[in-house]
Amino acid sequence: MSQDNPIIRIATRKSALALWQAEFVKAELEKHHANLTVELVPMSTQGDKILDTPLAKIGGKGLFVKELEVAMMEGRADIAVHSMKDVPVEFPDGLELHTICEREDPRDAFVSNNFKSLADLPQGAIVGTSSLRRQCQLKAARPDLEIRDLRGNVNTRLAKLDAGEYDAIILAAAGLIRLEMPERIADFIAAEDSLPANGQGAVGIECRSDDETTKTLLAPLEHTETRYRVLAERAMNRKLQGGCQVPIGAFATVEGETLTLRGLVGALDGSVILQHTLAGNVANAEQIGEQVADNLLSQGADKILAEVYGN
Numbered sequence: 001m002s003q004d005n006p007i008i009r010i011a012t013r014k015s016a017l018a019l020w021q022a023e024f025v026k027a028e029l030e031k032h033h034a035n036l037t038v039e040l041v042p043m044s045t046q047g048d049k050i051l052d053t054p055l056a057k058i059g060g061k062g063l064f065v066k067e068l069e070v071a072m073m074e075g076r077a078d079i080a081v082h083s084m085k086d087v088p089v090e091f092p093d094g095l096e097l098h099t100i101c102e103r104e105d106p107r108d109a110f111v112s113n114n115f116k117s118l119a120d121l122p123q124g125a126i127v128g129t130s131s132l133r134r135q136c137q138l139k140a141a142r143p144d145l146e147i148r149d150l151r152g153n154v155n156t157r158l159a160k161l162d163a164g165e166y167d168a169i170i171l172a173a174a175g176l177i178r179l180e181m182p183e184r185i186a187d188f189i190a191a192e193d194s195l196p197a198n199g200q201g202a203v204g205i206e207c208r209s210d211d212e213t214t215k216t217l218l219a220p221l222e223h224t225e226t227r228y229r230v231l232a233e234r235a236m237n238r239k240l241q242g243g244c245q246v247p248i249g250a251f252a253t254v255e256g257e258t259l260t261l262r263g264l265v266g267a268l269d270g271s272v273i274l275q276h277t278l279a280g281n282v283a284n285a286e287q288i289g290e291q292v293a294d295n296l297l298s299q300g301a302d303k304i305l306a307e308v309y310g311n
Ligand SMILES: NCc1[nH]cc(CCC(=O)O)c1CC(=O)O
Pocket: 083, 084, 085, 086, 170, 171, 172, 173, 174, 175, 199, 200, 201, 202, 203
């Protein structure tokens, strides 16, 4: 890579959301560096190919990132842009998560053509989500609801709702906002009612650990407050050994120097919801995450998670 005419190649999935995120990072990089060329290298991942099986059943962490990481290690790409929610807690040797960009709205969104909010749903209504985290919280609040699996990218999920397969579906607000469909959000679900997933709404950038040139170029995209929040949330998940398909919520906020992390582990049928909230200095973000995890484990989170993984 020549210093005068640097180029950054972005490995990206081909879904509308992944492409939006890659285009966003490309535009930010070009805004900060006048001579920089940024190219997209679109590719399919295992997670994109296996669409007919509930993700919890096929398991395997990082179904959506492996191909992107191989491309970076083989030098066919320099960075990968991820929804932090989908990024495994550990990184392969030689790669690291270098940059965390400013977070979009982290809340879950209630999406429906006929109903205004969760509270507005009639008894026994059918709600689409494949997220175990959303499922357990929905069942805890409304045991009468029937939760049905809903896979595919954002547009596929909306098409299934429009076809009448569900009374409502739950999606991340961030995805709908980024894809310029905010009018699809009938209601933003408060974090207290549906605790978001770790990293939800945040975009992260992975690169080779030894690629100092790229790291320097990425520096202006870093957002410190988002980093602290995501560090705390991911530390909690790591301690619970949670992948991305688990009934675990982790959501941090920052007020001045104080970070507050709320964690949740739930049984799939909503019969048990364990929660813990802890505040501390932002500098201790990861310790706060681990302490919340320890508390949840002491309440019995390990038993709930073992049951989920065993299924
Ligand atoms: N699991 C898929 C996924 N990964 C990231 C988002 C949304 C955007 C984000 O959280 O950054 C979504 C869709 C959804 O959960 O509705």
